[in-house]
Amino acid sequence: xxxxxxxxxxxxxxxxxxxxxxxxxxxxxxxxxxxxxxxxxxxxxxxxxxxxxxxxxxxxxxxxxxxxxxxxxxxxxxxxxxxxxxxxxxxxxxxxxxxxxxxxxxxxxxxxxxxxxxxxxxxxxxxxxxxxxxxxxxxxxxxxxxxxxxxxxxxxxxxxxxxxxxxxxxxxxxxxxxxxxxxxxxxxxxxxxxxxxxxxxxxxxxxxxxxxxxxxxxxxxxxxxxxxxxxxxxxxxxxxxxxxxxxxxxxxxxxxxxxxxxxxxxxxxxx
Amino acid sequence: xxxxxxxxxxxxxxxxxxxxxxxxxxxxxxxxxxxxxxxxxxxxxxxxxxxxxxxxxxxxxxxxxxxxxxxxxxxxxxxxxxxxxxxxxxxxxxxxxxxxxxxxxxxxxxxxxxxxxxxxxxxxxxxxxxxxxxxxxxxxxxxxxxxxxxxxxxxxxxxxxxxxxxxxxxxxxxxxxxxxxxxxxxxxxxxxxxxxxxxxxxxxxxxxxxxxxxxxxxxxxxxxxxxxxxxxxxxxxxxxxxxxxxxxxxxxxxxxxxxxxxxxxxxxxxxxxxxxxxxxxxxxxxxxxxxxxxxxxxxxxxxx
Numbered sequence: 001x002x003x004x005x006x007x008x009x010x011x012x013x014x015x016x017x018x019x020x021x022x023x024x025x026x027x028x029x030x031x032x033x034x035x036x037x038x039x040x041x042x043x044x045x046x047x048x049x050x051x052x053x054x055x056x057x058x059x060x061x062x063x064x065x066x067x068x069x070x071x072x073x074x075x076x077x078x079x080x081x082x083x084x085x086x087x088x089x090x091x092x093x094x095x096x097x098x099x100x101x102x103x104x105x106x107x108x109x110x111x112x113x114x115x116x117x118x119x120x121x122x123x124x125x126x127x128x129x130x131x132x133x134x135x136x137x138x139x140x141x142x143x144x145x146x147x148x149x150x151x152x153x154x155x156x157x158x159x160x161x162x163x164x165x166x167x168x169x170x171x172x173x174x175x176x177x178x179x180x181x182x183x184x185x186x187x188x189x190x191x192x193x194x195x196x197x198x199x200x201x202x203x204x205x206x207x208x209x210x211x212x213x214x215x216x217x218x219x220x221x222x223x224x225x226x227x228x229x230x231x232x233x234x235x236x237x238x239x240x241x242x243x244x245x246x247x248x249x250x251x252x253x254x255x256x257x258x259x260x261x262x263x264x265x266x267x268x269x270x271x
Numbered sequence: 272x273x274x275x276x277x278x279x280x281x282x283x284x285x286x287x288x289x290x291x292x293x294x295x296x297x298x299x300x301x302x303x304x305x306x307x308x309x310x311x312x313x314x315x316x317x318x319x320x321x322x323x324x325x326x327x328x329x330x331x332x333x334x335x336x337x338x339x340x341x342x343x344x345x346x347x348x349x350x351x352x353x354x355x356x357x358x359x360x361x362x363x364x365x366x367x368x369x370x371x372x373x374x375x376x377x378x379x380x381x382x383x384x385x386x387x388x389x390x391x392x393x394x395x396x397x398x399x400x401x402x403x404x405x406x407x408x409x410x411x412x413x414x415x416x417x418x419x420x421x422x423x424x425x426x427x428x429x430x431x432x433x434x435x436x437x438x439x440x441x442x443x444x445x446x447x448x449x450x451x452x453x454x455x456x457x458x459x460x461x462x463x464x465x466x467x468x469x470x471x472x473x474x475x476x477x478x479x480x481x482x483x484x485x486x487x488x489x490x491x492x493x494x495x496x497x498x499x500x501x502x503x504x505x506x507x508x509x510x511x512x513x514x515x516x517x518x519x520x521x522x523x524x525x526x527x528x529x530x531x532x533x534x535x536x537x538x539x540x541x542x543x544x545x546x547x548x549x550x551x552x553x554x555x556x557x558x559x560x561x562x563x564x565x566x567x568x569x570x571x572x573x574x575x
Contacts, residue, residue, distance in 0.1 A: 009384075011377070011381075012377070012380060012381035012384050013381060015377035015378055015380075015381050016377075016378055016381035016382060016385075016393065019374070019375075019377075019378035019381075019397075019454070019458070020393075020396055020397070022451070022454070023396075023397070023400045023451070023454060023455075024396075024400070026408065026411035026412055026414075026415055026451070027400065027403065027407075027408065027411055029411065029414065029415060029421060030407070030410070030411040030414060033414065082288060082289040082292055083289065085285040085286065085288055085289050086285075086286055086289035086290075088282055088285040088286075089282055089283060089284075089285040089286025089287075089289070089290075090286065092282035092285075093282040093283030093284075093285065093286060098290070102286060102289075102290050102293070103564075103567075103568055104564050105293040105294070105297050105298060106289070106293060107563075107564060107567045107568075108297070108560065108564070109297065110505075110567075111504065111505060111508040111509055111560065111563055112508075112509075112512075112560075113508070113509055113511065113512020113513070113529065113552065113556070114509075114512070114514070115512050115514050115529045115532055115533065115549070115552075116304075116512060116549050116552060116553060117297075119304060119532070119536065119545060119546065119549050120297075120300030120301050120303060120304045120549070121296065121300050123300060123303035123304055123307055123542075123546070124295075124296070124299060124300040124303055127303055139296060140296075142292075142296075143292070143293070143296040143297055146289060146292070146293070150289075175282070179282075197402070200402050200403075200404075203404065204404040204405050204406065206405075206406055206515055207514055207515065210537075211536075221404070221406050224406055224407075224410070225406060225515075228406075228410055228413065228519065229519070232410075232413055232414060232417060236410060237414070240404070240407040240410060240411070243403075243404055243407060244403050244404070244407065247402055247403050247404070248399075248403075250402075251399060251402055
């Protein structure tokens with residue numbers, strides 16, 4: 001009787017299946033229609049790579065894609081560095097002055113409406129008289145994604161067995177050495193996952209980039225957005241499919257990394 | 272002194288660089304927003320007259336303080352356009368968060384009931400769309416919802432409607448887009464609390480004679496409230512400031528505050544009014560933000 005409760009009811013299964021279908025169907029349709037030969041987005045005209053060649057001949061779109069890739073790589077790397085430091089400071093450091101303010105600032109961008117973050121960063125860049133372009137967008141995206149890296153790394157640090165670090169120090173390691181030799185290898189997969197999350201978030205952002213970019217340096221989402229506003233174009237389907245493919249690749253790598261992380265974590269625990 | 276404390280001292284210094292970064296790029300900018308929201312609109316580049324000029328000394332600062340004006344805020348609270356868009360944002364966020372909770376809870380519940388092996392697969396499946404581009408997912412819906420889109424073709428083929436239905440540029444399309452985009456934000460925190468729940472508690476209630484429905488409402492649901500709160504905050508706060516989804520999917524006759532701010536900023540180039548709108552939006556979100564902050568800290572540092 002009691003075990004009935006924990007078994008999956010038909011209702012549970014149906015809601016799960018419907019939920020996943022709801023999440024995936026639009027994306028699947030988009031990918032299929034990117035191979036559509038017809039100019040009309042909704043009429044099926046047979047399989048074709050026509051829209052992909054169109055994209056690779058579209059200079060402005062390619063420039064925007066290249067800009068987005070550079071911004072994503074630079075900001076993800078910076079954010080990973082800073083986010084990891086923040087996570088270490090918060091989960092290993094003792095209480096320090098302004099700790100509340102720090103964690104508040106760190107986690108607010110997770111939910112802060114992008115429109116506020118974007119506007120405030122732009123006003124800062126204007127006040128600093130900074131030339132708007134690659135670096136302003138990169139710094140803005142770094143600010144946005146630090147918190148995501150910090151959350152991922154901090155939850156991994158929280159799950160780590162502290163006695164491992166203590167054992168290393170009891171055996172004569174300096175704290176820095178103990179961190180580098182014991183802690184760091186254990187959290188590398190989380191750091192990698194954080195980096196990839198930051199990368200995809202930066203590739204995805206429209207609002208903050210719109211505020212902080214300057215003339216002549218559009219990112220891919222800005223470009224896509226201005227095209228979409230003018231109407232649906234089959235070429236956009238092809239670009240979106242390419243982006244989805246890229247992100248899917250990143251996710252596969254990330255899940256391998258986290259798998260590595262969890263098996264290592266388990267094997268380390270009984271030590 | 273324990274090894275733990277020795278470790279703690281240098282670790283504290285790790286926070287310095289990110290701390291300074293967040294002060295410069297997150298906290299200080301709010302100061303600028305506040306400052307510009309209090310200044311006068313001028314037609315220039317940048318389009319506001321500066322309030323403070325530190326180079327001219329104390330007297331200048333005093334003169335500047337006297338020139339501070341609440342005109343922009345006065346405009347915001349007296350003009351129907353702004354008041355209505357604030358109200359609309361709150362209503363849209365409340366309605367979509369409720370829909371999200373109703374749809375997300377059964378999904379999370381179903382996930383938590385799956386065999387262990389399948390739980391992690393289901394979790395990856397829910398996270399993946401969150402990693403694929405937000406703009407692309409909205410665009411995917413435009414494909415489906417447009418006049419001669421897939422949805423209308425299916426409805427016509429099934430003879431459910433006699434003429435194509437207008438889906439795009441309606442509130443229903445916007446709600447669909449919001450629910451679609453934010454579903455993972457609702458499902459994941461719910462799943463996290465439901466999966467951690469001790470099954471023995473539910474079994475005990477059931478052994479004592481409670482019907483499954485009663486078990487759910489008396490045991491499962493109250494125990495999942497932290498997850499419910501996290502899900503609600505993670506959805507409600509960003510939805511209030513949402514710009515892209517209402518811009519692409521909803522009609523243009525009534526705007527959300529994010530759209531109004533965007534319009535003031537990019538089209539009207541009225542930076543002071545846009546800044547004032549941002550300040551008011553922030554004030555509106557202060558209470559939910561503080562709740563969220565507390566929740567986040569408790570969750571990440573609960574094990575300390």
